[in-house]
Amino acid sequence: MQTDSNGTSNVIDLSHHLSSEARNRVANPVKDILRVISECSVTDLVSMANGDPHHSLYPFRQVMYEVPSVQGPFDPVTSWRNGSGPAQTIHSYKDQECALSIRNAFPYGRAAGLQQCREALASFTNLMFAPPNHHVLLTLGNSDGITKIFRLLGEKGDYFLTDEFSFPSMTNCPLAYGIKWVGIKMDSGGIIPEELEKVLVKWDEVKLGRRPHVLYIIPVGQNPTGSTLSVDRRKKIYAIAQQWDLIIMEDDPYYFLQYDIPQKDSTPADPDEFIRDFKSPLIPTFLSMDVDGRVLRIDTFSKVLAPGMRLGWITSNELFHQKLADYTDSSTMPPHAFGQMFVTEMLSEHGWKVEGYCLWLQSLRLDYQRRRDFLLEVFRREVETTGYASVNCPEGGMFVWIEVFFEKHPRHITEPYHGGSPVAARTNTELLLKELFEKLMNIHGVVFMPSSTFAIPEDSLWVEDDRHLPLRDRCRFLRATFGGTEEIIEKGMIRLAKGLQEFFQD
Amino acid sequence: MQTDSNGTSNVIDLSHHLSSEARNRVANPVKDILRVISECSVTDLVSMANGDPHHSLYPFRQVMYEVPSVQGPFDPVTSWRNGSGPAQTIHSYKDQECALSIRNAFPYGRAAGLQQCREALASFTNLMFAPPNHHVLLTLGNSDGITKIFRLLGEKGDYFLTDEFSFPSMTNCPLAYGIKWVGIKMDSGGIIPEELEKVLVKWDEVKLGRRPHVLYIIPVGQNPTGSTLSVDRRKKIYAIAQQWDLIIMEDDPYYFLQYDIPQKDSTPADPDEFIRDFKSPLIPTFLSMDVDGRVLRIDTFSKVLAPGMRLGWITSNELFHQKLADYTDSSTMPPHAFGQMFVTEMLSEHGWKVEGYCLWLQSLRLDYQRRRDFLLEVFRREVETTGYASVNCPEGGMFVWIEVFFEKHPRHITEPYHGGSPVAARTNTELLLKELFEKLMNIHGVVFMPSSTFAIPEDSLWVEDDRHLPLRDRCRFLRATFGGTEEIIEKGMIRLAKGLQEFFQD
Structure with missing residues (x-):
């Protein structure tokens, strides 16, 4: 155990979680020399060592971003959407004063990101999440951040833990190099802490190898189920992580969409008071309770600005931070200047400032909430009345999880458990789901994501209970986004209702 | 052997070059479903399947880039540098007409890059290099592109081939997962084809495992030596690659700096004629001669626009293209909207157009040539006259390779070969180089990159000749950039001369 310089938190040695690749990575010799050079005390040092083009050759003198004005008596998102709100121009200059100049943004940079941008994001992170003792490293958005962490921690043959319905765009990635997944049973509140513990307690290291040491979760507006973990569950999960030495990957793109x-x-009127009011009702993050340094939090601008931003950040303990920086140096290099310039300027006194960004987030959250409410209203009117489906009311994110009552279908089949694998399907739910998906698309012209896409395959190696209800029989959901327009949502729900009526009466 | 639809070239099966990771990677199920949806023939399809924020919520209405005007009686780079040239503003709009709108650039995109940007770069690639049958995939610059290719082709235990002095920021990356390097002997013209062949002929698969199947090279203005491969060497190397089934990684950031x-x-005045004149004297690329599909060419904007662009592209055969796209989907995702928008707009009729970009490149190349010539002139006047060093005259790139005559140093030691490892140092050249580097930095205030930083360690496993001169005894070079200002170059050379004088007289 070490105590950090402030004595505010304990940081435990977590180096045994690193993959052999991460442990084997040695510093780039060029960067090593550049570091030696940067430590040289000669004041008038002439460097002919690096390969940077001279800044006078950058073909940019100014970059301007026309964005909504967020200060005013109007609602920023609504007025921007309908074109009635005023715009504001944020500038990045080569030579004039700004928060991160073109001259400083376009050379080769340090792996963790440009200092100005990193400081802006670290300061935002501290303000929002108050992590005990963590460091910020920029990423190209959460896909980049998450897959880098998979490489950081994953050894061929390892099992990682996640929700039983998880996001395959991420869980699919490390399969190629031999990581396997164990899905943890969920209910409407997300992953069930007791089920997580059960898997860890029961884990047979002789049969299955190393006990899982990584838990990947989306704690707010989980993709695909829309569930949000309560404070109580978060505390329980963190305690389990401490007891069983788990690393928690907190993938939280929807945090500000609660x-x-x-x-x-x-x-x-007072900005500080506004920021306090803005953040205090938001749910505490895993990061905020991470006294051990076992949480890697992954943030992104994709859902709150735009996916094409390709900019985000990882907040982690110092060891993981350094190893992720080394990996960044050995792969993508730090993010593009454009995104770092925009974000730094936007959060600075020359742009929206932090309080302006919070105004945008607050307004955006209310916009999505209205979309969600609109979907739920149309669903209740059009779909629920069919008696063939119900929907949850997500506390965050962009998705509802529509449950279809396949047991009411005339061709639905159930077989009782006769022994054998407890995870083998005993109903034809999956087939009916596939049929419904295709009919909705091809006959009724509406598409949803079928829950089978998100199901983490179960294995009788860790699911042993014969009273277990196989996940394949619980694949009775459709994921629907409420991110679209009211027109799309209404049309979609009406078509779903019609499709369900026909499907169940065939 | 397959014949492509045009019948213009043969594409051979190169799938045995893929790493097990690349072979094991399966398509992301979400993308699979989205593909099924995109193939649905229903015209009025309502999609509630994906998780894209609605474009009306992107906080960008316009992005403007103030760049040099390149059309005119003036020299674009010179007038831009000294502030006398006119500027031009390139616009990306949300709703107004442009080559790649904000609305189209900011959603989640296809792994290979946005269609408009990919088409612009594919068209530029065809115009410049006329590859027989290849495809373009966007990257985040060459580090990203190169390290993705290392993963595509590299299996733990593999040996890759490269120049004996190579670029460690790249060669260092795959060491962490078990790739090893064999350096091929170079002379002033770069890698020597006969030496490449010798390594392949002599390779003992019983002792060393699989014969190297990947050759990584920087054919123009090689980093660090500044050498450029002649057409004759290129042809010989390609023939060797065909004979020994090598994949060639053509990392060519300095191609337009010849x-x-x-x-x-x-x-x-005629743009087409200008473009023809611009490209015809440039050296033929490996890509242009790649009838087999065994070349992966890696291009970037880092050296000709700015490193912070973090945008480039890989041109490859279709199989490698598809596998790189799958990997991109499983890691970084496609590049940021900003860079794709800028490049697409810049190359379009709304921006510089292709001929304007070529004007910029031509002007930039002349600017660097003047910097190179200035360095050589000062070197001859200040340094060469000391009698302790000489310099090459690179035909491309940003670096000169300064040879220091350590054998003239009073403390220089040489031992004759007495048997034992043919790669063990027999002189104290490395120590003297280190001492010189440190004295130049700490006493004389000038820094260069010592050649030891770039040396690929030799191994007696493949260097067997006892007449071999160990690379460690040939580490007698300093890499210097001529990318700086005249003031820096002049000061640097004067300090080098003084430093050499003192060093050799101690």
């Missing part, structure tokens, strides 16, 4: 949050009638 | 190229007195 709904049904108590909100004051008027926006305080 | 010097001493015959140039017409006046610029033709």
